[in-house]
Amino acid sequence: MYGSTFLNSNSSEIKAALEDSNKKITFMLADENNIFLENYEEYWGYKKGAFKDYINDTVENLKKWHNAISPDKKATLEIYKYTKGCFTYSYYKMNNDLYFVPNKAVAEKSFKPITIYAKKNYK
Template identity: 65%
Template sequence: MHGFLLCCFFAVLFAGLLNLFKDCFSEEIFGIITNVSIALAASIFVSFLWNKVIFDATKHYKKSGILDYFDDFSKVEQKLKKEFRNCKNIEIFFMYGSTFLNSNSSLIKEALAKKNNVITFMLADKENPFLKSYQNYWEYPPGRFEELIDTTVTNLIKWHQDIPSHERAQLFIYKYTKGCFTYSYYKIDDKIYFVPNKAVSEKTFKPITVFARKTTDSNCLYQRVTREKDAMISTNELSQIYPT
C-alpha cells in the first residue's frame, strides 16, 4: 500500500514539474516528452503492481510451506523411497495401507532396523463407523477392509519384533476410531506429503499430492496437520494399540 501511494506521489510530482517547464519547450517537443513520460510512468506502475502480486503470492506460499504439487501419488513414491533411507522420523496416516506396505516393505523394514528412528503408523479401526460406507462406495467385498487392516498391523508388528530389541526403531501404531478419512499423509522429518482423498468412486482416478516443508509459521501445512493429529490423540480418536 505504501509503495502504491509513493508511486502516485511521484506521478503527481512529475506531472507538476512537466507543467512547470512547459514554456521551455515548443508545443511539439513538449507533447513528445509528455507522451513518452506517460508511457514510462504506466510501464513502471504496471511493473510495480505485477511485482507486488508475485511478492504477495510468494510470501503466502512461503508461509504455508507448500513447495510442489503432484497430480498422481504414484509420482511421489520414488521420492519417498529416497527419503526413507535418510530420515529419523516417519509418520504415516492412511486407511489401511496395504498397497503402500506391499510396494515398500523392504524400505519399511530397513527403517525399522535403525535404532534411533521413530516410526508412527495411524490407520482405520475396524469398528470405525465410516469404514463400511467407504467399503461399499469403492465396491470392496464385505469384510475386505477389515482383512487389509489386520494384515497391515500384523505385518508391522512382526517386522518390528523380528529385529533384536537393541537394534530396532521405536514403532507406534494407532487406530483411527471415529472420524471419516478426508486425507492421508506421509511425514518424513520436516517434510510432509499431503494426499486429499478423491471424491469419485472410479478407481482410475488417482489422488493428488501436495508437498510441503515445516516452517516457523504456526499455520503452515505441516504444523496444522500435526496439531490435528495431536488433538485426535488427546480425544482418543486416535487410540494407541502398539506398544500395548
C-alpha cells in the first residue's frame, strides 16, 4: 500500500535491479489522497497523515536511487498509485519477478503478512 516495508526489506535487491538497463520495475502504491487512507491509519493505530508520509518517502527514495544511476545503466522505473478504492494488497514487479503482498487485516502491528513471489518463465 505505501511500500516502505518492502523497500526497507529489499533495498539491496531493488537497487541492483535499478542498475540493470534491461529491467523494467513497476511499483503500485496507494495515492496519498485516497479517501481510504485515514480509515486504515485509524484501524491500525497510526497517527493521522502517517501513510501520506510513507507513500511520499517511498516515491522519493525510489526516485533518488534511480536518479543516482547513469542514464545508460538504469532500468525503466514506473510508479502507479491507486486513486480510488480500498487496498487489499501491494504489488511490485521487477522485470519478470512479481511480488504480491496481502495487507494485514489485523490491528496488531507485529503481524507480518506473507509475500508471494512469482517469476515469469516463458516468453
